[in-house]
Amino acid sequence: MNSLPLIDLLIVIAYLIAMVLVGLYFSRKNTTADQFTKASGNIPGWAIGISIYATFLSSNTFLGVPGKAYGSNWNSFVFSLSMPLAAWAATKYFIPFYRNSGEVSAYTHLEHRFGAWARTYAVVCFLLTQLARMGSIFFGIALSLQALTGYPMAMIMIVVGISIVVYTVMGGMEAVIWTEVVQGVINTIGALAILYLVVDSMTGGIPAIIDIGKDNDKFSLGTLSPDFVQSSFWVVLLYGFFMNLNNFGMDQNYVQRYHTTGSIKEAASSVWLCVYIYLPVSLLFFMLGSCLFAYYESNPALLEPIRMAAATERLPGGSPAAISQLASTLTAEDYGDKVMPHFMVTKVPVGLLGLIVAAIMSAAMSTISSGMNASATVFSVDIYQRYIQPDVTPKQSMKLLYIATTVFGLLGMLTGIAMIGVKSVLDIWWLLSGIFASGMLGLFLLGIISRNTRNTEALIATIIGIIIIVWMTFSPQLTDEYAYLRNPLHQNMIMVVGTLSIFLIGILLTRFKKTKEPVGEAVGEEI
Template sequence: MKSLPIFDLAVIAIYLLGMILVGVYFSRKNKNAEQFTKASGLIPGWAIGISIYATFLSSNTFLGVPGKAFGSNWNSFVFSLSMPLAAWVASKYFVPFYRSTGEISAYTHFEHRFGPWARTYAVVCFLLTQLARMGSVFFGIALSLQALTGYSMSSIMLVMGICIIIYTVMGGIEAVIWTEVVQGIVKTLGAVLILYLIIQGMPGGVSKIMEIGQQNDKFSLGSFAPDLTISSFWVILLYGFFINLNNFGMDQNYVQRYHTAKSAEEASKSVWLCVWMYVPASLLFFIIGTCLFAYYQVHPELIEGIRLQVAAERLPLSASKDQIAQLASSLQPADYGDKVMPHFMVTKIPAGLVGLIVSAILSAAMSTISSGMNASATVFSVDIYKRYFKSDIDEKQTLKLLHIATVVFGLLGMGTGIAMIGVKSVLDVWWQLSGIFAAGMLGLFLLGMISRQTRNHEALIATIIGILVIIWMTLSGNLPDEYAYLRNPLHINMIIVIGTLVIFLTGILLTKFRRRETGTESKVES
């Protein structure tokens, strides 16, 4: 079993203890539900912006993006390029809307607009999305720490999860935001340090990296052909726009932060600060992945251990060394991309700096998980417990409910992460699950905001049709060959695009049809 030097372990322990102490500090203020969920609306916009940036910059970015760039190219960076347009829509329409409602939950207005079913549907979609997000983040951090320590991934998730639960339960949203400010800075500095160490150890430096990257088409943003069946530039751009529209406009993680700002203007500024920080930061991680590819092209012998490990994981325990070696020789970079950066860390980062890097990875995970736990607990308490079970609980009971729900969702997130052990690409899994769960929610939200004439039954029919389309697009790929003509021909990332548009456009058409029929009847009667 690998063991980190005492100094590195001390750095990690100090970091974890510091996060818990932040929770202890802010626990003195958390005497009511408003402070726990809104921080009394006193957080400055710049802190909220860095907090949102830190939530975006999860371990899926820290590990999944370099792994994606190592295994393919910069196609996924197009996701980041879509953020400014989504941010413009959010700052102009969504932020003022939520600030005007005064509702802490992003989904309360669904009931006002379409009825209880719409609110419940949106809440279920959000909670499933959060479990997928927290699970993928837990998995990502466990993957890297397993390479560094040798401990099992499930044990790592358990220890990290307990630390996150403690400071999130004690400190509430204020602790989440201020720890994320620190975490956003730590993880960015960690990424810069990793990039420096790769370039420093690369024979030929940056020019050699550029040469290898160009030879292997590593800087490509994907095909610009209008092809929606592959991961083309346009598919990722559309996916990114819709998923970021969902993030800024529908995700409780972000909507809840709008209420912690002093004003709507401060909340809008926080959205733009997140964008201007995240776009170059995500590019940094793609550069890291390309640099790692070039580094191991020059030193292929240094990555042989990863190839053998992945091959052994894919074969039965009874497989011989020759069988493992044969499979290892056939593996492509995409097959082991997520394991490359942890491997570089454990083999090439000098003792004394590993603790800082691990702390950066912990920051990447903890910021996303803590905000997800707080947001999920808020939604559960407001949209489920108070709506369907007991609406007249006092402040003390509400705060207790929020604490319990935070713990439960933290444990569920850990369980989801454990269930993901063995997936090929954590970034692909997260993108697919988030697209599936978010599609219906976003379509219904846009229908309610844009089409003021749409009624309850029209929205319900449109949502049912949209859900059926989403299910078909998700599962039809498993159909046997004789039914191949029934398979979804589009790329999996198009699910959120098509699902959203089906619900929105179906609702619009049903509304127009109803109004036309009503108009005809009125003329006949007159």
């Protein structure tokens, strides 16, 4: 990291060492699987709320959101606007269900309702979602640090990944939560610092930023017309609602935290605290992207190294002439993710740069560490103890959790390396999460809402739903000869249509069998 000033380098190294020491401190308490996965239910609700907020505020937000706002507009902010409704559903129905069941895994209920296949399907979808999430975050952090250090992205992912693995394996869930509390604060301060520096560097200040943003339609939330082909307001709102319902309602990252508090009320309050904090902070990141656009629009000569870097990444090994020609054709959307790292390199003063790098690293580490812990828990409970060795001893259980946490951390790192070269880290995450999460959310809603749906109807609905998800995902790649078979909807609708397909087909099949009890009983009664 010799391109960073010494003081910034020392700050980054000190942060990494501090995270490892936190894991070492909490490792003394990790004598049981219950402590490792649930922190024995002793974490206060406010700390859980900030940790959930920190999980949302990953490097996908820190880098992907400003990059998205720079390249397009505020359309993706509608995702955040959907959070309150999803949080309401989760706190009213899902949290009481999980707390009363006592199951640390979010997917045990599916086996009780539909059989082992349902639980296994949901677990596989969850693990794939986590690999996509961790991979995109590893990629995001490497994208930023490469601009600061010049080191290869793969090398950066390996160094950061090893640090995350060490403190997560040693510290367990309690270390994850308390480090996320610190990381959430650091992330927010870092974003505010960058925003201040951008505005301060802008000739004309805030009025000029607003004028340039208006002239280029940077503050638009998307068209309000009922358009589901492009990324309209309604497409992002529907996607956001179903994805946030999946996050708050059945994602193991969050469900596991509900068990770490002392009561249902504390668990519910933690979700609302996350929403109250994340909504204004996510708006801050969109503002940051618009401010960066105004700054570079006013200083177009500064964009040349950014375009060249993006072109070089897309055309590795190309001649200077070919790279230069490609760079001249790139749009703001093509290099949006690289703008904020470039601003940091050129405008952030020594000392503060190290703190902001630590903030970006903490944004990545918080989400990756929680994903590792949750993935290891699901693998241990839903796969290993279910199919391989049900009667594991406490010692064997701890060893299994340590190994699984390490393996999933390394797999997430490899997934990030495989993503090198993608256009937008936020787009690739939204696409992959929608594909994997829609199936398990639809099945889960079917299981808790429709009391009369049984194994056969659920299985048929899931198979049909998977076929629909696969078609919507891959049909755009069909040749022009089969253009009529392409999915006409926006890719974010995969999450919406996939979820509703499984749920509604299951309901229709249940009605078709003319069950004696009415379908669609109130969720509260079913739970």
